[in-house]
Structure formats: C-alpha cells, structure tokens
Amino acid sequence: MRSKEQSLKNIQGLSCQKSVSYADLCMFPHMNLPIGLKTPKFKKYDGHGDPIAHLKRYYNQLRGAGGKEELLMAYFGESLVAIASEWYKDQGMSHSHIWDDLARDFVRQFQYNIDIHLDRYSLSNLKKKSSKSFREYAVKWREQAARVNPPIEETKMVSVFLQAQEADYFQNMMSAMGNPFAGAIKIGEMVENGLKTGRILS
Numbered sequence: 546m547r548s549k550e551q552s553l554k555n556i557q558g559l560s561c562q563k564s565v566s567y568a569d570l571c572m573f574p575h576m577n578l579p580i581g582l583k584t585p586k587f588k589k590y591d592g593h594g595d596p597i598a599h600l601k602r603y604y605n606q607l608r609g610a611g612g613k614e615e616l617l618m619a620y621f622g623e624s625l626v627a628i629a630s631e632w633y634k635d636q637g638m639s640h641s642h643i644w645d646d647l648a649r650d651f652v653r654q655f656q657y658n659i660d661i662h663l664d665r666y667s668l669s670n671l672k673k674k675s676s677k678s679f680r681e682y683a684v685k686w687r688e689q690a691a692r693v694n695p696p697i698e699e700t701k702m703v704s705v706f707l708q709a710q711e712a713d714y715f716q717n718m719m720s721a722m723g724n725p726f727a728g729a730i731k732i733g734e735m736v737e738n739g740l741k742t743g744r745i746l747s
Contacts, residue, residue: 587624592632596655599624600648614644621647629655663693669708679714679737683730703729713740713747 585606590599603624607617622633632654636647668690673682686709690702697705703721706729710718717736721729739745 584620584623587620589626590624590629591626592628592655592658594658596652596658600652617644618647621651663689665693665697665705668693668705671709672711673714679733680730683726683733687726699725702726713745717745 587606588599588602590596603617603621606624607620622630625633632651636650668686671686671689673679677685683706686706690697690705700723703724703726706726707715707718707721710733714733714736717739718729718732721732724732736745740747
C-alpha cells in the first residue's frame with residue numbers, strides 16, 4: 546500500500562517539473578548529423594578570453610561540416626563551459642536564430658574581455674591564489690601579459706611580474722631580474738618549494 550502511495554506522489558511531483566523529453570530539450574531535434582562525421586574535441590571557452598579567437602578555433606575544428614549553418618549551431622554548445630555554456634542555454638535556439646546572429650550575440654556578450662584594457666598596473670595586481678601552484682599562476686599571468694598593448698618588452702616583464710608577488714616571493718626572487726620570464730618561473734618554483742619544506746622561513 547505504501548509503495549503505491551509513494552509512486553503516486555512521485556508521479557505528481559514529476560508533473561510539476563519541466564519535461565525531460567528529447568523533443569522538448571534537444572535544441573535541434575529534426576537535424577541529423579552527416580554519416581561518418583566525428584565530433585571534434587573542442588577547445589572549451591569558459592567566458593574568459595577573446596570570443597573572436599574562440600570562433601576562429603571553432604571554425605577550424607568544424608571544417609568537416611562544410612560550413613553548414615545548422616551544424617555550426619548544433620555543435621557550438623559543445624565548445625562552451627561555465628558561464629558561456631549557461632549563456633548559450635538561455636538563448637532559445639528554437640526561435641528564428643541564424644548562425645550569424647548567434648555568433649554576433651556571442652561576441653557581443655563576451656566583448657568585455659577585449660574591451661577591458663590591461664596595463665602594467667593591472668598585471669601588478671594579479672596575485673597568486675593559495676589553491677594554485679606557482680607555475681600555474683605564472684603561466685596564467687604570462688597569458689594576461691600578452692594582452693597588454695603596447696606589448697611589454699621581455700626584459701621589463703620580469704620586473705612587472707615581481708611587483709605582483711607577495712613579500713615572501715618578492716624578497717627571494719630578486720635574482721630573477723634581467724632573466725627571461727622562463728627563468729623567473731624556475732626561481733619562483735624554487736622559492737615555493739623552499740617555503741613548503743621550511744628552508745625558507747615566511
């Protein structure tokens with residue numbers, strides 16, 4: 546008796562939820578993929594970085610689709626993660642969207658990544674998070690430094706990088722001055738290891 550009552554409650558609960566059917570949730574239910582077309586392993590875009598650069602990569606990865614609009618739209622969601630994926634799901638593709646509109650909306654949505662002007666002051670405020678290794682942080686910092694316009698000379702980049710460091714790293718990385726950026730990473734990793742093992746006192 547209890548199992549029947551529980552089943553009835555479950556069914557009633559489901560009736561209040563959204564449909565989970567293929568026709569209701571699939572954005573392109575009437576489109577069939579070409580035979581033999583393998584889904585590429587897309588480079589994922591998470592809402593950070595240049596959206597136009599992502600579109601270029603996406604086009605190159607879908608060369609086998611022959612530029613077909615419905616395929617470009619159908620696969621696009623597979624190349625997005627995090628806030629970019631959430632944005633895509635909110636677009637309502639079932640409405641009269643065409644690929645060019647979607648691409649323009651995508652670039653417009655994440656244009657701020659291009660518009661935000663990075664300078665040396667911004668870079669000096671990019672601090673290392675405790676959850677990241679020094680190498681992960683340094684590589685990410687270098688990626689951001691590459692966006693600065695006009696470009697920073699390699700010889701001056703290490704100086705700007707040191708200004709972003711907390712006291713423990715700053716004091717122990719002065720020997721990196723005048724070295725290439727790769728050399729600064731190696732010295733920073735040595736400092737990181739020294740702090741972890743107690744060879745360098747905080």
